[in-house]
Amino acid sequence: MTSQLRVYVPEHPLIKHWLGVARDRNTPSVLFKSAMTELGRWLTYEASRNWLPTEDIVLETPLAPCEATLINPEPPMAIVPILRAGLALLDGAQTLLPLASTYHLGLVRNEETLEATCYLNKLPETIDSNTRILILDPMLATGGSMIAALEALIERGANPELFRIISVVAAHPALQKINQYNPNLIIYTAMIDPDLNEQGYIVPGLGDAGDRAFGTL
Ligand SMILES: O=P(O)(O)OC[C@H]1O[C@H](OP(=O)(O)OP(=O)(O)O)[C@H](O)[C@@H]1O
Numbered sequence: 252m253t254s255q256l257r258v259y260v261p262e263h264p265l266i267k268h269w270l271g272v273a274r275d276r277n278t279p280s281v282l283f284k285s286a287m288t289e290l291g292r293w294l295t296y297e298a299s300r301n302w303l304p305t306e307d308i309v310l311e312t313p314l315a316p317c318e319a320t321l322i323n324p325e326p327p328m329a330i331v332p333i334l335r336a337g338l339a340l341l342d343g344a345q346t347l348l349p350l351a352s353t354y355h356l357g358l359v360r361n362e363e364t365l366e367a368t369c370y371l372n373k374l375p376e377t378i379d380s381n382t383r384i385l386i387l388d389p390m391l392a393t394g395g396s397m398i399a400a401l402e403a404l405i406e407r408g409a410n411p412e413l414f415r416i417i418s419v420v421a422a423h424p425a426l427q428k429i430n431q432y433n434p435n436l437i438i439y440t441a442m443i444d445p446d447l448n449e450q451g452y453i454v455p456g457l458g459d460a461g462d463r464a465f466g467t468l
């Protein structure tokens with residue numbers, strides 16, 4: 252059996268609500284940023300369900316011994332926001348993963364060729380292959396930026412089986428390209444949109460997520 256990219260679109264009213272707010276062209280930048288924070292929070296919540304390491308222990312309540320399951324703080328964990336737009340998801344993700352290191356990766360698409368280039372790389376030179384890595388980028392359009400990020404992580408030793416990708420709108424062309432690159436990856440997104448326009452923007456999408464989050468339209 253050949254493997255296939257797993258793309259989860261959680262059915263949650265809060266995710267639908269904040270996606271609607273983010274898509275609306277009349278949403279001002281400050282509210283757009285709040286919507287992204289909330290989407291970062293709830294998509295991370297969904298993605299962490301079968302991903303966070305736990306340990307079973309026995310503790311003492313005030314009354315008796317009791318079995319409990321706690322988060323195991325030992326295995327390394329990292330969040331990689333893809334700047335700029337991925338930064339808008341970071342606050343929400345960090346509230347759920349306070350022990351994770353944050354490695355910033357700045358990528359920008361050339362507006363004509365749609366090729367991504369890296370202008371900031373705060374990844375460590377080597378990454379422990381046991382590191383769970385949450386990659387944040389709200390927009391998966393052609394998929395070029397995400398693949399550049401995946402390559403940078405994998406060449407430093409990270410294990411893609413421990414990655415979770417968080418996006419807000421994922422377009423079919425990006426999903427096809429990521430599936431070709433590595434069909435074992437797992438993506439959590441608020442929505443899958445069908446296509447891109449001639450400028451490489453997702454339609455209907457939500458516009459330029461970086462510009463909307465940081466008020467640079
Ligand atoms: O799938 P792709 O075709 O690569 O497009 C998606 C990328 O484009 C946007 O970044 P942009 O280059 O606009 O930078 P910004 O986040 O700083 O606005 C977006 O935030 C993604 O990183």
Ligand SMILES: O=c1cc[nH]c(=O)[nH]1
Nearest residue numbers: 392452453458459460
């Ligand atoms: O629709 C798109 C595509 C790429 N980047 C964005 O911010 N929006």
Ligand SMILES: [Mg+2]
Nearest residue numbers: 459460461462
């Ligand atoms: Mg942008």
